Amino acid sequence: MEPYRIKVVEPLLRVSHRVRMRALEGAGFNPFQLPADCVYIDLISDSGTGAMSTQQWAAMTMAREDFSGQHAHQEFVRTAQEIFGLPYVQPVHQGRVAENILFKLLLSPGKVVLGNTHFLTTRENIGAAGGRAIDLPVSSAPFCGDIDLKLLERHLASGSAGLVIMTLTSNIHGGQPVSSDNLQAVRRLARKYRVSLLFDASRFAGNTYLLKELTNAKGSLTTLCRKQFSLCDTAYMSCKKDGLANIGGCILTRSKQLAHELTHEIIRQESFPHAGGLAARDLAAMSAGLQEALDPHFLRSHIESVRYLAARLKEKHVPVFEPVGAHAVTVLPERGGTYAAFAMAAAVFLDSGVRGGVFGTAYRLALPRRVYTRDHLDHVAGAVAKVFRKAPMRLKCTHRPGKFFNFFARFALRH
């Protein structure tokens, strides 16, 4: 069961079918463009959508706002050093800022970046720095987040690689774990070919939990987490996911030189480095969030909720990707043509007010942390299954953006 009780509640508001239809048309049938106050249960993202704890709210209230030298900054640095074991810590206001700054500093134009699976913004920021992202995933369970080591070595040996990035967990299919054997092998190859190894560790806690569960690894989650981070040169994360904050991120590195260069970039484009583009209260929420992120009771409850939703969907004959990941269930729509996932997202929203997201060809139900109960998830499973049984909605694309198709594409009903 959930390892907390509920102190503040937010009413769920349900607008009528007519209002949802109008909202859907206005949004070009793209769930990312819907006004959120028309949404009944929102599973479009687990990013920045979690509920904060009493400790986080208390820390935010206590935090003093100063231009530089904030206590909240010192506290955040100490917390991150303790959890991850890397000496230099630079807060930033989002994960993608970390990507943008790091790739400009670390990547030479023309080089490729090899990874298990790059997130959308990671790929774009690599491109903006003159590089090219290459995904080398494997698909063998249970560690579906691993990188293909043979292909990795082939690319590294060609001399074209500027960086290797391992995303923990792999965002594909709802948070697939990366094994420690794979991480260690990647570390060896990166050393051999003298290429820096970076972690995109936005979902480090889910990866640590699944690693322990799948391998029966000895030691606490904190010890296992530090072991993983001992393998990278530099790591960055969005603290809006496993960090349990509504905003924020950070860069962690062993390189004094890089840490120094980061302060220059941060002051040029974000704020004084002690703030990292954040208010002190946000830094305080991040510190408290990181301290809670590896709580085994919370992680078990969160990941079991994801599995619960998947099981309810499967019971109702809705096909989901398995093994189920740590933060989301991905539904694989079988009918509905080229835009089947968008059609599914639109039809479920229209019928029930439940919003899921679309990534590639999958309809994704991501679980905000500590927000929804299993009764809510029963409702979601029922709503998705009802739509799944009906004739699919058919959509035609009316606006095809040059980039970020899933966020900005627009559709209309095909009659």
Ligand SMILES: Cc1ncc(COP(=O)(O)O)c(C=O)c1O
């Ligand atoms: C794996 C991964 N990396 C990086 C990011 C970017 O982080 P942010 O949303 O804080 O900019 C995301 C966001 O969803 C992500 O899932």
